[in-house]
Amino acid sequence: MMGAGVAGLRAAIELAAAGRVLVLAKKEAGVSPQPAPDMTLSDEDEVTLHLQDTLSAGDGLCNPAAVKILLEEGPGRIDELMAWGRPRGTKLVFGLENAHSRHRSLHAEGESTGGEILRALRTKAESLKNISIAQFTFSTALLTDAGHITGVSLLDEKGVPQEVACSAVLLATGGMGQLYRNTTNSAEATADGVALAYRAGVEVSDLEFIQFHPTALYMKKVPRFLLSEELRAEGAHLRNLEMNRFMGKYHPMGEQAPRDLVARAIVHEMEVSRAKDPFVYLDLTHLNSSKVQKRFPRIYATCMQHNLDITEDMIPVRPAAHCAMGGVRTNLDGKTNVEGLYAAGEAAATGVHGANRLPGNSLLEGLVYGARAGQAMRQEAKPVSRPTAEPKAAYSNGPVDAGVEELIVLIQALMESELGVVRTRMGMQKAVTTLEEMAPKLAHPKTRRAYEASNLHLAALLVARSALAREESRGAHYRREYPDHDDKKFLKRSVIRGDKVIFVS
Numbered sequence: 444m445m446g447a448g449v450a451g452l453r454a455a456i457e458l459a460a461a462g463r464v465l466v467l468a469k470k471e472a473g474v475s476p477q478p479a480p481d482m483t484l485s486d487e488d489e490v491t492l493h494l495q496d497t498l499s500a501g502d503g504l505c506n507p508a509a510v511k512i513l514l515e516e517g518p519g520r521i522d523e524l525m526a527w528g529r530p531r532g533t534k535l536v537f538g539l540e541n542a543h544s545r546h547r548s549l550h551a552e553g554e555s556t557g558g559e560i561l562r563a564l565r566t567k568a569e570s571l572k573n574i575s576i577a578q579f580t581f582s583t584a585l586l587t588d589a590g591h592i593t594g595v596s597l598l599d600e601k602g603v604p605q606e607v608a609c610s611a612v613l614l615a616t617g618g619m620g621q622l623y624r625n626t627t628n629s630a631e632a633t634a635d636g637v638a639l640a641y642r643a644g645v646e647v648s649d650l651e652f653i654q655f656h657p658t659a660l661y662m663k664k665v666p667r668f669l670l671s672e673e674l675r676a677e678g679a680h681l682r683n684l685e686m687n688r689f690m691g692k693y694h695p696m697g698e699q700a701p702r703d704l705v706a707r708a709i710v711h712e713m714e715v716s717r718a719k720d721p722f723v724y725l726d727l728t729h730l731n732s733s734k735v736q737k738r739f740p741r742i743y744a745t746c747m748q749h750n751l752d753i754t755e756d757m758i759p760v761r762p763a764a765h766c767a768m769g770g771v772r773t774n775l776d777g778k779t780n781v782e783g784l785y786a787a788g789e790a791a792a793t794g795v796h797g798a799n800r801l802p803g804n805s806l807l808e809g810l811v812y813g814a815r816a817g818q819a820m821r822q823e824a825k826p827v828s829r830p831t832a833e834p835k836a837a838y839s840n841g842p843v844d845a846g847v848e849e850l851i852v853l854i855q856a857l858m859e860s861e862l863g864v865v866r867t868r869m870g871m872q873k874a875v876t877t878l879e880e881m882a883p884k885l886a887h888p889k890t891r892r893a894y895e896a897s898n899l900h901l902a903a904l905l906v907a908r909s910a911l912a913r914e915e916s917r918g919a920h921y922r923r924e925y926p927d928h929d930d931k932k933f934l935k936r937s938v939i940r941g942d943k944v945i946f947v948s
């Protein structure tokens with residue numbers, strides 16, 4: 444298993460019945476790098492309504508069969524989880540989130556549902572003797588022979604290159620937010636799965652669709668902490684630098700408009716402000732102060748660490764890259780077009796999300812599709828010639844290759860300006876040309892950071908090529924010169940095969 448998040452751990456638990464499972468994590472395993480407050484599901488809910496909300500967020504590109512599986516298998520996966528390790532704050536609450544028509548966001552323990560899910564999965568995985576977890580182990584490539592996976596090469600915790608033989612691999616490496624200068628994602632989200640898969644000849648899909656969360660905390664030298672949608676659902680207002688509320692100009696639902704519309708409205712307000720370093724404000728000062736502190740303890744505490752009292756001060760915010768809808772193309776069992784290679788979770792493109800994610804569906808996807816991939820991988824279990832190979836050569840883990848950080852900053856700045864919330868042909872072409880010129884500098888990575896830079900570079904090119912090919916606006920992909928849907932040509936998913944972007948129904 445490449446990855447020890449929700450998808451990787453859930454798959455490992457399923458696969459352990461069939462043989463030995465090695466779970467790799469480039470940092471600590473089973474730790475939530477960010478607060479993931481919600482998972483969508485409700486006992487009282489009509490599955491059909493949740494299905495409709497998901498399909499409507501996906502803007503015509505969801506695979507309805509994939510969504511149906513998510514919603515039908517979700518309750519069973521959550522019951523299992525509760526049996527393995529009931530979230531500590533046993534009270535589960537359902538809330539209303541942006542783009543949902545019913546209260547179906549499940550919270551455990553205040554705002555840390557993702558952390559509680561990972562805790563339960565890790566405890567279960569550690570109780571199974573067939574599962575070993577290798578932390579701080581960085582996968583660098585997939586090994587294939589005659590179109591079949593034969594193993595993985597990696598840098599171990601000391602930075603020494605190794606090869607591990609295996610009969611199947613699951614890519615569960617998470618998202619690609621680090622492609623952007625402003626992101627809610629952790630430093631681990633460097634698109635490794637997509638890059639490794641593409642280099643191994645695997646199809647990747649829907650990469651042009653990157654969801655930007657409209658409201659991430661924007662303060663100098665402070666991580667782009669996510670200020671959840673629920674703040675606006677509780678009545679928070681957005682104000683421009685002149686302190687005027689503006690969402691009413693853009694959408695009748697005001698602050699409750701869909702995520703991508705709010706992000707675009709903020710970008711427009713930032714453009715017209717002509718400020719050198721623009722942002723807008725999220726304003727909660729009119730809401731009941733103790734209610735805000737009680738309802739959002741983690742957000743309140745985090746902002747207080749930066750001397751910002753959200754009950755009294757305006758919060759500076761900007762949109763930030765949040766989730767990837769695309770990834771490694773799979774069927775409904777997580778299988779890719781290379782034998783023995785599977786993908787699940789945010790690294791995968793199962794068709795659940797289409798052109799945009801419904802908030803809160805991601806953790807559920809990791810559970811449901813992680814389990815499905817683990818089940819499907821059981822058929823691949825067979826003895827491998829050698830469980831681990833000897834180290835090939837020793838490389839130092841640091842200092843980082845000269846210039847690598849500068850290249851990463853360049854890639855992130857380019858993606859932020861040319862492949863952000865609003866895109867143009869000229870900007871994206873410039874991005875592709877600049878990235879192509881940069882390629883030789885990243886061709887021979889040796890350290891982890893250089894591998895990450897190389898993966899980010901490749902993923903950036905793939906995102907840019909997909910976005911250029913989609914000459915319309917849909918879901919999270921917005922092009923200034925094509926502001927509308929073009930269903931005739933583009934009611935299809937993008938797939939990258941080799942150096943071609945094609946569109947398939």
Ligand SMILES: Cc1cc2nc3c(=O)[nH]c(=O)nc-3n(C[C@H](O)[C@H](O)[C@H](O)COP(=O)(O)OP(=O)(O)OC[C@H]3O[C@@H](n4cnc5c(N)ncnc54)[C@H](O)[C@@H]3O)c2cc1C
Binds near residue numbers: 468482581631806809
């Ligand atoms: C701030 C924030 C809030 C969110 N809130 C919600 C929410 O409320 N509800 C919801 O449903 N979703 C939410 N999401 C999305 C959701 O958290 C993610 O989509 C989901 O956790 C992804 O799980 P995953 O298992 O696919 O990957 P991850 O949990 O990201 O795990 C990836 C794993 O892969 C490992 N890895 C990566 N590359 C390598 C490599 N080269 N070698 C070895 N290991 C590697 C990492 O170390 C890690 O263990 C949120 C996301 C963010 C950023």
